[in-house]
Amino acid sequence: MLGSHYDGHDIAQGAIDPASGVVVVLETARILAKHATELDCTVRFALWCAEEIGLLGSTAYTKTHADDLDNIRFYLNMDSCGHGINDIVLNEWAKLQPYFENYAQEMIHDFVVEQSLHTFSDHYPFFMEGVPTGSMTPIRHKQKGRGYGHTMYDTVDKVPLPNLHIASALASRLALRVACQQNFPVSRRTQESVITILNANSEYHEEQLLQERINAFVLDNVK
Structure with missing residues (x-):
């Protein structure tokens, strides 16, 4: 399954975030x-609303x-993936690492594979439900800060x-x-396994608590 959100901020065109994805x-x-x-x-494709205010x-x-x-x-998240040269970030699925590295060799495509997790895009609800997840995003060419995203300069000329x-x-x-992969090496995690991953990393745990507060605020105040 592949997906990206389509809502942006009204201060610009949102060409990078989210339109490129x-x-x-x-x-x-x-x-x-x-x-x-x-x-x-x-292969299922989805476009998500209301990512910016709480996924x-x-x-x-x-x-x-x-x-x-x-x-x-x-689930492969495509948020803002069209503006740079992309790599693959897997969300703490170590068994998938060699498979994606092998895909890169088969395809003769220069991308690297890393493991990480954050709560602020649409992979996260799937991760929380135990679904294997990852994102296409620049790793080696990552810019400092937000770049043009969420600014008035996020315009179509920034997307080659x-x-x-x-x-x-x-x-x-x-x-x-x-x-088409035979014997795919992972399947859906249990909720206990998801919580174990979050609790094992204080940064992940803190982000999860913040995401819960954001969602609660939005649901209480946005009609």
């Missing part, structure tokens, strides 16, 4: 639709489709068209491999 999700869907009958698994769209999806979460082999092409190609090829 939306474009890559849609282009990946267009590419893979041509090969739908050849896939061993269904409300993706959270609602995980609650509404709770009975279907066991069937999600992997070749980067959208590269990101869409990478997402398509990864989705194809995950969908």
Whole structure:
């Protein structure tokens, strides 16, 4: 499953965050639709609302489709992924590391794979439900601070068209491999395992508490 949020801030066009990720999700869907009958698994695409005020769209999806979460082999988050040269961040799924590194070798595509977690994008509700998750994001070329995102300078001229092409190609090829991978090495975690990961890292635990406070505030005050 691949997804990105489509809500942005009204101070700019939101070309990087979120539109570049939306474009890559849609282009990946267009590419893979041509090969739908050849896939061993269904590849699902989603665009989320209200990410910026508390991950409300993706959270609602995980609650509404709770009975279907066991069937999600992997969720790849595409938030703002179209503006740079992307790598892969896995959200504390060590068993997937060699698989994605092998994908890079098979594809002769220069991306690195790291393990990390944060609470502030739409992978997080899936992570909290135990679904294997990761994101496409620049690691080696990461800029300091937020860059243009969430500023008045987040305009379409900041998104090079070749980067959208590269990101869409990478997402398509990864989705194809995950969908067709025999004996995928991980499955959905239990809630106990999720909590253990959060409690083992004080930074993750603090971010989770902050996210809960943000969500509670939004639900109490936004009508």
